[in-house]
Amino acid sequence: MPLVKRGRVVEDPYLRVVDDAPIPDGAAVIVPAARFLADAAELSRRSAPTGLIWPNDRKIAELAPWLDRLALIALTFPNFRDGRAYTQARQLRERYGFRGELRATGEILRDQFLFLTRAGFDSLEVKKAADAAAYAEAVGRYSVFYQPSANGFAPAQRRRLLGSTAGGERTATTADLAS
Amino acid sequence: MVVTANRLTDGAVVYWRADGGWTMRLGGAAVAISAAAARELLAAASVDQTRAVGAYIAPVKIAADGELQPGNLREAIRSTGPTVETRSETRIAC
């Protein structure tokens, strides 16, 4: 499955470690949540980047002690209709201030891209190559948003009050996300 | 039993034909007698999703003269349309 990061299809620098397989030294790895929690003290001391996959039915608060040691958190969409990970993403970004890579995994289609980036995801494991290639087009479809969000767009109401209905103030643009 | 679906482009009711493809006439539908045969028809009808959607197995009655008739009220309504008149024109007397 292609990985889209910052608007482009990229090679995944992370190695997905399955269950009890050995974790190579010096490699960037993503481990299952249970594995991480069982070995948390040791795994969080790794010098190479460490990430984990977090299920969508467990509280983010459980991860709180480790957030500053995690380079990546992968959240899960078992099917694209299950939106629990959007809440988890916003909590990670806005409540806990997580600054590492936030990755969306599971069933990710083009039509969720904009919601995902606005919820705070910065990399997406996309189901279809054609969708991955169309990322920039998909997120460029909308220029107006009513809500404040993790990716820094000024919501419509703030733009109105600033007297600007054309461009408006933004702390980030879709161009930034795609570059 | 027959296999029926809705045409993708406009939602019109269609029936799966014995020679493959869809017809708008119930009379042209392939009839399956056994559950297994019906499932086979359904599988064949479900391959191409670009012409019809939501295919399912529907009951059908065969009249004495061999004419196919809808097997229940729902299929009757699908086959011949709403049982109520649509008031598509009002004479506005002014």
Place this chain on the structure above:
Amino acid sequence: MYLYDELDRTLVTERVAEFRDQVGRRLSGELTEEEFRPLRLMNGIYLQLHAYMLRIAIPYGTLSSVQMRMLAQVARRYDRNFGHFTTRQNIQFHWIKLEELPDAMADLASVGLHGMQTSGNCVRNITTDQWAGVAPDEIEDPRIWAEVLRQHLTMHPEFSFLPRKFKIALTAATHDRAAVKVHDIGLRLHRDGAGETGFEVMVGGGLGRTPFTAKTIKPFLPKRDLLSYVEAILRVYNSYGRRDNIYKARIKILVHDLGAEAFAKEVEAEWRQIKDGPLALDPAAVDDIAARFRYPAYERLADSPPALAAARSDRLFGAWLANSVANHKVDGYAIVTLSLKPEGGTPGDATAEQMDAIAELADRYSFGEIRVGHEQNLVLPHVAQRDLPRLWRALDAAGLATPNVGLVSDIISCPGLDYCSLANTRSIPVAQEISRRFRDRDLARDLGPLHINISGCINACGHHHVGNIGILGVEKNNEEFYQITIGGRADENAAIGTLIGPAVPYADVADVVEDIVAAYLELREDPQETFLQTVDRTGIEPFKERVYATR
């Protein structure tokens, strides 16, 4: 009414472009039906028995004459010349073609209409009192807050894939005309002891398979906190609502399973963390939205002008006046309800010609504004009393002046098996037959307020649970049967109706309704006692006996 600014219009236009692309990818096969389905649902497009159905949002039930004319045009150009107004203040077109939908939606977008979020597992059309802004018993216009919520909940990045659909309703009047107590979130604007205006927040109401009335989890929420509190409720629901079983996925099940108190605690814990963040409502932002609501430049008129007094001598006009015209908060004006329940007609339907006529009359007599009520009737909210006789003659000519608003023949009904793929039974012909049985206007008037609600299946789109008489279609041995309930109500004293006995066959339903009505006439203490009051007093037993004596 609210005037879209360029930002609002841009969003709708961008949505149409996105949908056009999605339809193209579906027709080419790039998207499977399974992938396309949730996308088309988020634009209000259902696949029904014979055709696609398009549901267009009418935000909080307010429509301009320009918009009404476009609805007529869509009906003519893309459908079969009619539309159906629903129990959630939306309009539905039942014969739409998928391949023509992007064009239809572009036409609608040109006047600010869309189908965004009228279906799917997201926040649906936010509804309110069809008399908002003009009702004498209202403390302020709830539509301002409906618009604040509408914007915030449109394409919300976190809440577009909820466990199930989510419905919000607001009221700001003593008499609740918006049925807030049977919504996922019901909001009631009211004043506290200190004279401050705020919201009573109720959650977990809903009809369908497991009907509930909503529970109050916050008796008084300051206006400033509206968005953050609603966000907290949605976040708790998004996180904990069931996703394993669609019949147990609404928030009412979560509230019931946790208990209202425990649920309220979860919401409170979440809310405390966000209440002072960017969602705290800035009065300037609210004022900006409120400023884009245009109110009519009412003339200074006196009540009961001479033209009106003179016209009363016409018996037919007098009957309509007494039934369909309500007091307005501004002297000299009136609120006029247009009955979409003609004798033998399909409840809630209007032809394209009628829609054009209504638009014309709205321009002439109602400052260009129309409302849609959840009882599937329309309203002209700003009519000068002196214009009532002329308006009546025009409405009568267009078949929109049946004086049955709120009476036995003002039946609320879903489209049922004639159109809907979810239905077990038909509902429209049942409504038509009942309507014919009670064609006698004197009888209807004598019976007084009596709401009959018909649903063709347990999804309860006809709101049968809260009908004074509720009729629910069920399938038995491949035949159409109907369960009858009585004593339901949708207002501030909302209650679910009680089943009176075994389901009756299609051919018997109108007879059963006549039996219930006959029982009421015999039992009532005086002509002033309403059907509901009688049922409250006697219980359902006498009605049950009467109906099932010969069945």
